[in-house]
Amino acid sequence: MGKFNQLIGNHKFNMYIFAIFRYNGAYFIKKGCVMKNIILSSAAVAVLFFAGCSSNKPVVDETNKDSASTQFTQPVEEVAPVQDQGMSDSTVKSDSNEMTMANLENSMLSVYFDFDKYVIRQDMKSSVTKDADMAKADASAYSIKLEGNCDEWGSDEYNFALGLKRAQAVKTELVNEGVDAKRISMVSYGKSAPVCNEKTKECWQKNRRVDFKLLP
Amino acid sequence: MRIFFSLFFFITVVFGADATIEVVKKVDSLPTIGVEDSSVSYDDVFKTRFFKALVSDLNVLSLFNVDRHNYITHYDESRVVVENKDKDYVLRYKLYEGDNQALTVDMKIIKNSNVVMNKSYKIQNSKLSVFVSHAIAYDVNKFMGAEPVDWMKKKILLARLVSPQQSEIVISDYTLAFSQKIVSGGLNVFPKWANKEQTAFYYTSLSGKKPSLKKVDIKTAKVENILSSDGMIVCSDVSLDSKKLLVTMAPEGQPDIYMYDVDTKKTTRLTTYSGIDVNGQFMKDNKIAFVSNRLGYPNIFSKVIGEKGVEQLVYYGKSNSSCSAHNEYIVYKSRESNDNFSDNTFNLHLISTETDFIRRLTATGMNEFPRFSQDGDAILFIKNYMEQSSIGIIRLKFNKNYLFPLSYGKIQSIDW
Known part of the structure; x- marks a missing residue:
């Protein structure tokens, strides 16, 4: 052979x-x-x-x-793959619930971080406090998913871990403010969920962040 | 005189095989080779593509000075074309449609007017012609008596980011000339072959409620959930016998390295530092190499599995955030400049745990995600430069780098 x-x-x-x-x-x-x-x-x-x-x-x-x-034998064959459409976490919800949840989600404030850091900056503490207040009041019926993100410098595991540590820092702060830890889950997207794609320091700054998602 | 020769012999033996020592100039001594095309079927575009693939493969072998001109001649012509008459070797091939319309390639190597090697290849699907080119190069390498280039026959797995939170997992050849989407829809990253036969792979799915590690068997089409974790989960390395995985996960929100036993499905925590420990790589002597920020910045460390002590492996660079290990060698990514965002930002370096040498492997752009081939002969890596994402191959023994650009999207991670 x-x-x-x-x-x-x-x-x-x-x-x-x-x-x-x-x-x-x-x-x-x-x-x-x-x-x-x-x-x-x-x-x-x-x-x-x-x-x-x-x-x-x-x-x-x-x-x-x-x-x-x-x-x-041949290794692979050329065929267009099938696109999957159903990728969301959401289950069946009523429209009004979805609206309320989306509105609340939009009003929660993202928390921004310095390059290669996962300590919450002084100027971000008030944002976290507002988020915690909302989590305990209007959004108290929902679970919270913290999404950690990084700038484009690196696609390795370290960058994913950095995003996670940022989410964990926000979680610790929320728990300290009285939010039940059981309501909070985390995920890191590394650099794969940018909100800004320009090659500027301001843009990279916007990508080093933790976002809030509400789950039913 | 005897002392001199003894010393020379000693240095040659001790340092000759050290990959951290750079080969500076070897080009002049390489034999020349010309490539002659005698194809009778297929259109010019197809023929040109095949010619380029073959020239590229011969080049990557690093055994020849390859003439890139496309010379046309008859396959049975006894003389080589005039431009090739002074070449050390001439590779002549003929593409034609064989039985059942299969792409057939006849190939021979001519040296001093004598045919010293000939072979024929057949493939049913002409879209896979690049694999024939790799097969020819592999056989030429063997004919020349060079060290095996088994990595050339490996399939590459890569995750390609196509838009925010959308990626594809693709199987391709090492030049990206052929590629096939395997997983699409949602965010699926860090694909890793599950065995050296490349019959299955692991990947991280970030589309569910929790990040999860899945295994796809490409022969039986079975998708298996292996583990899940809050925050993140990545299969960083698979042991040579495919029985153990090094996994980075964070069940309590704390990223650490765990070892997963494929048979018993038991997970053992290997690191406990309160910062970041990621990117575990199996080394010899029951050791692992990994990336940690325990000094306040990411750097490369090692530890013996089951023991507490941790050893710093790299003393150069301010931010060394990924690594790959092969026996005593570690290749790692390092941020070169003090300016976080200057152009020349990330380069790959090679060290040996048995010497103090450091060898820089790349020079420009953002070079990351190094992966040793299984025999340690080559390193695969991702290069992003001027908005272009490419995969690169470094042939350590020949001190040569080759780049193969991606047609669209950005490469997130690779494995071979």
Whole structure:
């Protein structure tokens, strides 16, 4: 067995195409090769897979002129992926509830940080206090998700951890102000959720922040 | 005289294989190679693309001075083209449509008017032609007796940011000439191959209520939830036997490194510092390397699994925020300038835990996310420069860097 097989792996890749769709609030995968429905908990994938399907025929051949011909397989196949539409955390809600929640969310103040720092600045403390007051009063019926973000300098794990430590700093402050810790969850998006894309210090400053999201 | 030769021999043996020592100039001694195209089927665009891919692959081998001119000749012509008559080697190939319309490539290497190697390749889907080019280069490398370039046959996994909170996970060849979306929709980052056979991979999904680590088996199409954590979760490294993972997660909001046992599904916390500990990498002797800000800025440390002590590995650079380890070697990203936002900001450096040498591997732009190949022969990394996102390959032994630009989006993370 020849080098090309080693080169691209020893797997016989045919194709499955998966369409993800939503039905009665649950997500399903429809497999293009063999029909099969799988409930997905978070419905995050629109996937093309290579696995044995209808044909066992290898698709790539390598023939060494000095020896008997050898058969090989192909690594990947060109097919447009299926886009997943259902990506939100939200479950079914009434319109008015959604409006109230969206309004409250918009009025909560983002907390900004210095470069490579996760200590809450003095000038940001009043914002956190206002957020805590709102969390305890008007928004008391909702859970709070703190989203930590960073500027564009680095896409590594450290940057994600920095975003998380920023969210944790805000959480600690909110808890100190009397918000129940059980209501608060956190996520870090690193640099992948910028609000500003210009190459200026002011812009990077806007991206080093913690945002508030309300969840039912 | 004997002492001199003994000393010379000693230095050669001791330092000859140290990758932190830079090869300064070796180009003049390389043999020359010309490439002759004898294709009979396919349009000019396709033929040109294949020619360029092959020339690029031969170049990356770092064994030849490659002539980039596209010379046309007949495959069975006994003489090489005039421009190639002084070349040490001539690679001649012919693309044609074989049985069942399969793309077929005949290839031979001519040296001193003699055919010293020939081979034929066939692939059903002509869109995968770049893999034939890689296969030819791989075989030429083997024919020349050079050290194996197994990484050339590896598939690359990369996460590409396409808009805020939207990314795609893509499988491609190492030059990005071929790429296929595997996961799209939502924010999915940090893909990591689950084994060296590349039959499955882990990735972080940030689209659910909690960040979660998932595993996709690309043969059975099975998606498995592995772990989830408040705040963040990333699979940083997979052990050579695929049985252990180093995972950064934060169940209590505190990012630390954990080891996950694939068989028992048990998780063990390896670091306990109250700041940031991330990016765990398996090293030899039951050690891990990792990034921590325990000195007030991100830097590279190591520790023995199960023991408390921590050793600082890097004493250069003000901000060293990612690393990759291979045996005694560590490649890390370092912020070069005192100005946080100057142009020449991040470079990659190589150190050995057994010597004091530091070798800078890149010179311009923002270079990050280094990843050693499994044999340690090459380093894959992300380069962002002038709004262009590329993947780069560093051939350590040859002191050469190669860049392959991404057509759209920005690369968030890579693995091979």
